[in-house]
Amino acid sequence: QKEVEQNSGPLSVPEGAIASLNCTYSDRGSQSFFWYRQYSGKSPELIMFIYSNGDKEDGRFTAQLNKASQYVSLLIRDSQPSDSATYLCAVRIGGGADGLTFGKGTHLIIQP
Amino acid sequence: GAGVSQSPSNKVTEKGKDVELRCDPISGHTALYWYRQSLGQGLEFLIYFQGNSAPDKSGLPSDRFSAERTGGSVSTLTIQRTQQEDSAVYLCASSDGSGGNTIYFGEGSWLTVV
Numbered sequence: 001q002k003e004v005e006q007n008s009g010p011l012s013v014p015e016g017a018i019a020s021l022n023c024t025y026s027d028r029g030s031q032s033f034f035w036y037r038q039y040s041g042k043s044p045e046l047i048m049f050i051y052s053n054g055d056k057e058d059g060r061f062t063a064q065l066n067k068a069s070q071y072v073s074l075l076i077r078d079s080q081p082s083d084s085a086t087y088l089c090a091v092r093i094g095g096g097a098d099g100l101t102f103g104k105g106t107h108l109i110i111q112p
Numbered sequence: 113g114a115g116v117s118q119s120p121s122n123k124v125t126e127k128g129k130d131v132e133l134r135c136d137p138i139s140g141h142t143a144l145y146w147y148r149q150s151l152g153q154g155l156e157f158l159i160y161f162q163g164n165s166a167p168d169k170s171g172l173p174s175d176r177f178s179a180e181r182t183g184g185s186v187s188t189l190t191i192q193r194t195q196q197e198d199s200a201v202y203l204c205a206s207s208d209g210s211g212g213n214t215i216y217f218g219e220g221s222w223l224t225v226v
Contacts (some may be wrong), residue, residue: 045217049214
């Protein structure tokens with residue numbers, strides 16, 4: 001059974017602070033990990049993906065992966081009100097084009 | 113096209129009727145996925161097509177659900193004898209099918225069964 005777990009929130013963070021979103025997964029065979037952002041009433045849009053242990057930075061976003069502990073996190077620096085959305089963690093088993101298994105998402109609120 | 117295109121964007125149907133949802137993937141993408149998202153819930157995998165291979169139907173919730181992909185491009189998801197619990201947004205996504213590829217979503221088809 002593939003499971004991806006996220007705290008549903010809401011997670012409230014003041015503007016300008018660092019938002020930290022966490023995700024754990026059950027299948028040790030998972031090879032690639034994705035973070036999607038979903039605004040209310042909209043479809044998910046890809047923010048970042050990570051395959052290797054460690055950190056991967058892209059602008060204000062940093063993805064962190066720890067395969068031994070089976071968790072992946074997303075840090076958002078200098079949080080903006082426009083970052084308020086639901087953040088979905090997704091995991092792919094294997095290295096091909098298999099479908100992603102999604103968590104239920106964390107609702108992030110950035111307080112002005 | 114530039115992105116994944118889905119139609120209709122909204123559909124209201126009566127319980128017991130059949131519905132068809134259409135997806136036109138990004139040009140050149142060989143992999144196509146259908147997901148379902150109920151209100152306040154995460155994404156539920158339904159079915160996956162890769163090239164000419166047999167589709168992965170492991171996520172279809174019942175035999176009322178079926179999907180086909182003609183010519184390796186456009187896909188149709190069919191729900192027969194709709195039930196109220198089928199109300200959700202149905203999201204189609206595509207990818208280029210290579211290892212490490214990313215999945216891009218359409219805007220979804222919002223289905224309401226009354």
